[in-house]
Amino acid sequence: MSERILVVLLLVLNYLLVAEGGTADEDLSTLLSLKDTWKNTPPNWVGSDPCDDWDGIKCKNSRITSITLASTGLAGGLSGDIGSLSELETLDLSYNKDLTGPLPQSIGELKKLTTLILVGCKFTGPIPGSIGKLQALLYLSLNSNSFSGAIPHSIGNLSKLHWLDLAENQLEGNIPVSSGDISGLDKLHHAKHFHLGKNNLSGSIPPQLFSSEMELIHLLLESNQLTGDIPPTLGLVQSLEVVRLDTNSLRGSVPPNINNLTNVQDLYLSNNKLTGSLPNLTGMNALSYLDMSNNSLEPLDFPGWFSTLNSLTTLKMENTQLQGQVPSSLFGLVNLQTVVLKDNKINGSLDFGSSYSNRLQLVDLETNSIDSFKQNDIVPNFKIILKDNPICQESDKIQTSSYCFPSQPNVSYSTPPNNCQPGACSSEQIPSPNCICSYPYTGILAFRSPSFSDLENKTHYLMLEEFLMRSFKSHFVSVDSVSLSNPTKDSTQYLKLNLQVFPSGQDHFNRTGISSTGFLLSNQTFKPPKDFGPFYFLADKYDHFGNSGFSVSSKSSNIGIIIGAAVGGSVLLLLLLLAGLYAFRQKKRAEKAIGQSNPFRRWDTVESNSEVPQLKEARLFSFEELKKYTKNFSQLNDIGSGGFGKVYKGSLPNGKLIAIKRAKKESMQGKLEFKAEIELLSRVHHKNLVSIVGFCFDQGEQMLVYEYVPNGTLKDALSGKSGIRLDWIRRVKVALGTARGLAYLHELVNPPIIHRDIKSNNILLDDRLNAKVADFGLSKSILDCEKDHVTTQVKGTMGYLDPEYYMSQQLTEKSDVYSFGVLMLELISARGPLERGRYIVKEVKKAVDKTKELYGLNEIIDPTITISLGSTLSGFEEFMDMSMRCVEEEGGNRPKMSDVVRELENILKSAGVNPSEESVSPSISSSYEDVSRGSSTHPYNSNDTFDFSAGLPYPKLDPQ
Ligand SMILES: *[C@@H]1O[C@H](CO)[C@@H](O)[C@H](O)[C@H]1NC(C)=O
Numbered sequence: 001m002s003e004r005i006l007v008v009l010l011l012v013l014n015y016l017l018v019a020e021g022g023t024a025d026e027d028l029s030t031l032l033s034l035k036d037t038w039k040n041t042p043p044n045w046v047g048s049d050p051c052d053d054w055d056g057i058k059c060k061n062s063r064i065t066s067i068t069l070a071s072t073g074l075a076g077g078l079s080g081d082i083g084s085l086s087e088l089e090t091l092d093l094s095y096n097k098d099l100t101g102p103l104p105q106s107i108g109e110l111k112k113l114t115t116l117i118l119v120g121c122k123f124t125g126p127i128p129g130s131i132g133k134l135q136a137l138l139y140l141s142l143n144s145n146s147f148s149g150a151i152p153h154s155i156g157n158l159s160k161l162h163w164l165d166l167a168e169n170q171l172e173g174n175i176p177v178s179s180g181d182i183s184g185l186d187k188l189h190h191a192k193h194f195h196l197g198k199n200n201l202s203g204s205i206p207p208q209l210f211s212s213e214m215e216l217i218h219l220l221l222e223s224n225q226l227t228g229d230i231p232p233t234l235g236l237v238q239s240l241e242v243v244r245l246d247t248n249s250l251r252g253s254v255p256p257n258i259n260n261l262t263n264v265q266d267l268y269l270s271n272n273k274l275t276g277s278l279p280n281l282t283g284m285n286a287l288s289y290l291d292m293s294n295n296s297l298e299p300l301d302f303p304g305w306f307s308t309l310n311s312l313t314t315l316k317m318e319n320t321q322l323q324g325q326v327p328s329s330l331f332g333l334v335n336l337q338t339v340v341l342k343d344n345k346i347n348g349s350l351d352f353g354s355s356y357s358n359r360l361q362l363v364d365l366e367t368n369s370i371d372s373f374k375q376n377d378i379v380p381n382f383k384i385i386l387k388d389n390p391i392c393q394e395s396d397k398i399q400t401s402s403y404c405f406p407s408q409p410n411v412s413y414s415t416p417p418n419n420c421q422p423g424a425c426s427s428e429q430i431p432s433p434n435c436i437c438s439y440p441y442t443g444i445l446a447f448r449s450p451s452f453s454d455l456e457n458k459t460h461y462l463m464l465e466e467f468l469m470r471s472f473k474s475h476f477v478s479v480d481s482v483s484l485s486n487p488t489k490d491s492t493q494y495l496k497l498n499l500q501v502f503p504s505g506q507d508h509f510n511r512t513g514i515s516s517t518g519f520l521l522s523n524q525t526f527k528p529p530k531d532f533g534p535f536y537f538l539a540d541k542y543d544h545f546g547n548s549g550f551s552v553s554s555k556s557s558n559i560g561i562i563i564g565a566a567v568g569g570s571v572l573l574l575l576l577l578l579a580g581l582y583a584f585r586q587k588k589r590a591e592k593a594i595g596q597s598n599p600f601r602r603w604d605t606v607e608s609n610s611e612v613p614q615l616k617e618a619r620l621f622s623f624e625e626l627k628k629y630t631k632n633f634s635q636l637n638d639i640g641s642g643g644f645g646k647v648y649k650g651s652l653p654n655g656k657l658i659a660i661k662r663a664k665k666e667s668m669q670g671k672l673e674f675k676a677e678i679e680l681l682s683r684v685h686h687k688n689l690v691s692i693v694g695f696c697f698d699q700g701e702q703m704l705v706y707e708y709v710p711n712g713t714l715k716d717a718l719s720g721k722s723g724i725r726l727d728w729i730r731r732v733k734v735a736l737g738t739a740r741g742l743a744y745l746h747e748l749v750n751p752p753i754i755h756r757d758i759k760s761n762n763i764l765l766d767d768r769l770n771a772k773v774a775d776f777g778l779s780k781s782i783l784d785c786e787k788d789h790v791t792t793q794v795k796g797t798m799g800y801l802d803p804e805y806y807m808s809q810q811l812t813e814k815s816d817v818y819s820f821g822v823l824m825l826e827l828i829s830a831r832g833p834l835e836r837g838r839y840i841v842k843e844v845k846k847a848v849d850k851t852k853e854l855y856g857l858n859e860i861i862d863p864t865i866t867i868s869l870g871s872t873l874s875g876f877e878e879f880m881d882m883s884m885r886c887v888e889e890e891g892g893n894r895p896k897m898s899d900v901v902r903e904l905e906n907i908l909k910s911a912g913v914n915p916s917e918e919s920v921s922p923s924i925s926s927s928y929e930d931v932s933r934g935s936s937t938h939p940y941n942s943n944d945t946f947d948f949s950a951g952l953p954y955p956k957l958d959p960q
C-alpha cells in the first residue's frame, strides 16, 4: 500500500512541476477551454498534464504539438482559442460529423502548423484568408465539409504546400490566380495535388494557373460550373498524371498540345460542351482511362489511333457523334477492359478480331447502327450490349441473344475468410477475415480516378488489402486484418469500397488506436497501389472504446483504492455499490437502445398485438433457434445455393420441415427493404403459393423461413432429374395450380402483386404434386410500380421475359401471363425455353399447323407424355391455343390469369377429372429426400435470375 501512496505523491509532484512552465500552462488552459466547447472528449482528459498520455495529444518538451482526434464523435465548434497553441504542428479532427461552425481567423496564428486536416466534418462559412499565414503548411485537407464562399487568394502564399484538397464543399467564385501583389494558386509550385472537385466554382480555368515550373500530378476540377476553353497551358505541366475536368460547362476544342502530357494516365473531359474535332492523342502513351462522353464534338470517323494507345484500359465516348466502324484492332489492346460507345452512329459489323484483350469486361454499343456481329466461333466471356441497334430489332433476338439485354456486369467482392470458418458473433461484433469477433473501425474508401475499370478482377482488392496491412504494420498500428466489400462506381466515377479495420489483441480499438488509424488514412500516409489514383477515406464514428464512462484511468483508480483503504471499508463498499448500480443502469439503457434500433421489435410480441394483423403468420426466429433447427447450419442440411446465399433444410420442434434462405452479406437488403419483403410475403396466403413461416433478423443475419416443399422444382421434374414422372393430366394440373396462384396475386391481393419471375425453377411440387409458386424476390406490388412505372428496372429471366415489358419497361400483370405461356410450352415439350440457341416460342409458332393431329408438334412434344397415350392427349389443342394467346406480342391481346384458370378447369372437366380435387400421392421411384439433396438446382434458387437495371434511361448528370 505504501508503494501506491508513493506513486500518488510522485504524480502530484509531477503536476506541480509541469504547471511551473508558463507556456505549458497556457497550452493547458487553451486545451481546457477547447474541451469546454466540445462534447465527447476522451475520458482521460483529466488532471493537469495533457502531455501525460491524454488520448489524441502529443507533446514535445511539455508543449502540445499534435492533436489528432479522428472519428471520436467530437461535437461542437472550433473556438478561436486554438490560435494560442503556438507550438502546434498537426491538427486532425477528421470524421467528426458534429463538428460544425466556421474555421476561426485565429487559425492563422499557428505558425508551426504543417498539417491541417478536417475531412468529413460539418464546418461552414468561408475559409478564412488568414490561412495564408500558415507558412509551414505542407498539407491542407478541408474536403467533405460545407465550406462556402471563394477560395482565398492567400492560399497562394503557402509556398511549401504539397497537398491541397478542398473537394466536396460549396466553394464558389473563380479559381484564384495571382495578379500584381495578390497571390494565387499558380504560385504553388511545389503542390502535387489540386483536389477541387464537387464544388460550385465558376468562371474559366485561368491559363495562368499552369506553368512548366509546376509539379502537379493530380488536377481534379470535376463537377463544378467552370466555363470557357481548356487553356492550352495545361500542356506545359509535364508532371500531370490525372486530369479530371469533367462535368463542367467547358467550351471550345480540346487543345492539341495536351498530346504532350506523356505521363497522364486518366483524362476525363466528359459532360462538357466541347466542340471541334478530337486531336490526335497518340503522344499520350501512358493513357489508361479516357472519357470524352457527352460533348458536342464534330462528327468523327472512329479514329484509328485509339488502337495505338497501348496502356488503354477504358475508353468512354458516349454521345460524341462517332461514326463508321470500330476497328477490331482496338480490342487487341492488351489491357483493354471497358469500351462504352453508346449513343453514336457506329455502323457496319462488330468484329472483335481473332485475339482480343482477355481483360475485356464490357463493350457497350447501345443505340448505334450496328447490323451484324461477327462472332468468330468464340463466345466472348465479357458483356456486350447492342440494345437499340438494328441487330436487336427482332423480338426473338431479344430472347436468344444475350447482347440484346441491357445488363451491366454484376460486380461483387467481399474479403473472404482467411482459412477459417467464421462463427456467429454476439451483438454488433463482426467476424474479421481471421474469424475473430470484434468491433471494426469502418468507413468508405473512395478512389477519385482509378485507371482500371475491371471491377470484377479481385486482384485489385487483394493488392489493396495487402498494401493496407503493410502500411498499418510499418506504422505500428496494431491491426488484426482488413476487409473490403461492395465496390461501386458512383455517378462521378469514384470507386467506393467499404473498409473495415479489425483490432488486434482485443475486441475493440482504444482511442489511440482509432486516432492513429484515422490519421494514417486521413493524411495519406497510406499509399494505395498506383493504379488506384488519388483517394480519400470517410470514416464512421467509432462507438466501441470499451465500457464508455467506466474506463477510469489507472491514476484515479489507484487513488480510489488508496482513499478506500484510508477511509475505511464502508466507503469502498459504497463505491462498489454505486458502480454496480451504474453498470446496471447502463445495461438497461443499452437494452433499451437495442430495442429501439430493431425495426422488428414490435413483431416479437405479435401474438398479443393486434396492430400488425398482416404478420400474424410470420414468426420471428432468433439466430440461435434456426441454428438449432438446422443442426448448426450443417453441410447435410445445405440443400441449395444461389446468388443470394444458401438454403438449408431444418425441422421445427413440432416436426414440421422448413427451408431457410440465408442471405450472404453482399446480398443483404436494408432493414426497411427486408421488412417490406416480409410484409409482402406474409400478406399472401394461397395453397398454390409457397408460404412463409417466419424470418430472422438477428446478429447481422437476414433469413427467410419457408414451408419445406418436398418434391423439388418443376424444372427438375420435367428433366427427369427428380425421378418424378409427370403424365399429361398432371401437367395440366400443375399449369392450373400455377395459374390459380398467379390469378390470386393479380386479382385477389390488394394491391395486386406481379411476380416478375415465373419459370419452371420457381414452381415447386408438394407431396401430392400440387404446384406452388415460389420466390417472390422480384415481386412488385402494383402500388410500387405506379409510383415509378417508367423507371421500373427490367428484371426477369431470359427466355421467359415479356418482350413488350422489355421494350417499354412498363410492368403489368400481362408480363407474368407471357412467362406463364412460356411455362405452358415447357410443360408440353419438357424443354427449357432457350435450349441450344433455340427459342421455344418462336419454334412452336413456326411449327404449329392446326390442320394436323397434335397441331403437327410431334417433334416438340415431350415423348414421355405421348408414350402411353399416343396422340390422344385430352384437351391438347385447347391447351396449345391458350398458351399461344399467353405469348402474344402485345399484352393487350393476352388473357387474364382468371381466364386461363377457367380454360384449364374446362380442359380437366372434359377429360373427366374434377379440377377442384386434390391430386393423389404419386408413386415415385426413389425417395424424395435423396433426390432433392442430390439435385444441383434447388427450389429456392434464383441463381439464373438477372437484373437488367442498366436498361433504364441512363441519367447523364446524376445529382450527387
Ligand atoms: C510539346 O513538347 C515538346 C517537347 O516534348 C515541345 O518541343 C513543344 O513545344 C511542346 N508543345 C507545346 C505546344 O507545348
Ligand SMILES: *[C@@H]1O[C@H](CO)[C@@H](O)[C@H](O)[C@H]1NC(C)=O
Binding pocket: 280, 281, 282, 283, 304, 305
Ligand atoms: C497521329 O500522330 C501520330 C504521330 O504523332 C502519327 O504517326 C499518326 O499518323 C497520326 N494519326 C492521325 C490519324 O492523324
Ligand SMILES: *[C@@H]1O[C@H](CO)[C@@H](O)[C@H](O)[C@H]1NC(C)=O
Binding pocket: 358, 359, 454, 457, 458, 459, 460
Ligand atoms: C487482374 O488485374 C491484374 C492486375 O492489374 C492483372 O495483372 C490481371 O491480368 C487481371 N486479370 C484478369 C483476369 O483480367
Ligand SMILES: *[C@@H]1O[C@H](CO)[C@@H](O)[C@H](O)[C@H]1NC(C)=O
Binding pocket: 478, 504, 505, 510, 511, 512, 513
Ligand atoms: C491501446 O491499444 C494499443 C494496441 O492495442 C496498446 O498498445 C496500447 O497500450 C493501448 N493504450 C492504452 C492507453 O490502453
